[in-house]
Amino acid sequence: MTEMKFKRNFCIVAHIDHGKSTLADRLIQKAKIIDDRQMMNQILDNMDIERERGITIKSQAVTIPYRAKDGNDYELNFVDTPGHVDFSYEVSRAIASCEGALLLIDASQGVESQTVSNLYMAMEHDLTIVPVINKIDLPSADIPSVKKQIDHDLGLDSADAVPVSAKTGAGVDELFEAIVTKFPAPTGNPDGKAQALIFDCHYDEYRGVVIHIRVKEGRIKKGDTIRFMSNGADYKVDQIGIFRIQYEERQFLEAGDVGYIIAGVKTVSDVRVGDTVTLAGDPAASPLPGFKDVKPVVFSSIYPLDSNDYEELRDSMEKLKLNDASLVYEKDNSLALGNGFRCGFLGLLHLEIIQERLERDYDQAVIFTAPSVQYRVKMPNGEEKIIDNPTEFPEGRVEASEPYIDASIITPAEYIGSIMNLCTEKRGVQKNMSYLDEKRVELVYEMPLSEVLFDFYDKLKSYSRGYASFDYELTDYQPTELVKVDILLNGKPVDALAQLAYKPSAAARAKKVCERLKDEISRQQFKIAIQGAIGSQIIARETVNPVRKDVLAKCYGGDVTRKRKLLEKQKEGKKRMKMIGNVELPQSAFLAVLKEKEE
Structure with missing residues (x-):
């Protein structure tokens, strides 16, 4: 067993696409814990979606051995983290289980918005930070300029920065030495009362729940009875060990170790990420401080396509919640779609990923309703209520306020005009504009969160040719003119298509939804009216013309x-049909309304 002074726990944080997973590949390859023929790109990204999209969604831990130049054998535990703003909760969990962080910066792109927010997150947890300049093999790499940004924008010492190329492997040996010399060894007493932080879990069909832990104090061994401090549930440890890509069994884990426990946990809801594990026989006095609470910002309802699949969907949601602690959900039901769940997400990408994972990993056919944010509404009886579901919105005029964000956008100076126009279009108010250097500008806008939900991110990327980076944080609530837009099919409202919208843009929103539905609904024997309405006032209309038999x-x-007599007879028949005709809505109709792209 390695002594504590020869252990190092660290994570890799960076802006999206700066090469975290590729660097993780090189570290694993150098440590030779896996055969060359089993080695593949993005080895820690084990979900198909991660490989297809080239993004990391889940933090992954791995333990690698390293013989340093001082002749000692070290045990390095590291966690590869996501870069996208929607998965910052994953990053915060990884950071809570480490003592050091490698802050990765792209040599051609420089410091971007997520780089800055991840740096602050690491500083809050008092981590030692080592800047790493990646992609030095690119022709467009500008190392002196990036070093200047590290000094100026991040306030770190650029002399400590390690230049590497994760693709070619250049500089990786120097990086290993920096990890050993600059990061502190973990602290904790292996003979104290056991305390271990659950920083992640996943569900394995054959083993039940696999719990990922970082042991802070004491020792946990095979055969011990452990206790979860949040709910007092006790389980016996069947297997304990470390991650070496595969599971590698150990007899025990002690203070400073990162590894896993399998304890035959069948009740998925017993395990909570951020909880503390201790020994049932000799429990610790108090739990470890957990992570910050997750605050969902986007809400949407999920319904099974076939209402008989509700139980299956519930089981799938439980298993998914175990793997993704930032997913928040509760029961919900709709007249049109039956029983389902109201879910909270950290952003639109998070919503998309959950949808794909439900369909791929758990084989569920689901329908999502239009995403919405949480509004504060003053009810007619005077009480204030938080509403994210259009069905709860009261009739008549109401006072409402919506969440605002401070959006920070870092962009090359040549795209500044079109990006400022975009922000103004989305009701943004400029708070700050500063030139970081001669080429890059940081814009800070105050804007409503609901405006960012739909097509803001897509437009930002296309206006800036992919160079602008975007980060936001919630600030406060501000008064707004809020209305509920109902969508009627042949005069009947469809509750699953209702949306809450800002009054001046409600008519344009309703028109867009009606146009999209017109393309999705198949023609019937009778005329179908698709209408958008606020209360009893119709604000948009499209008509699906009937299929007409040539009489x-x-x-x-x-x-x-x-x-004429034959035509009149046909007309009468159509009228009667319209009165009793029902319209079938295909699943694609619900999805078409969600599309953020402008037609």
């Missing part, structure tokens, strides 16, 4: 009155 086909010539 005049058998008339060769003859009197015009005979033809």
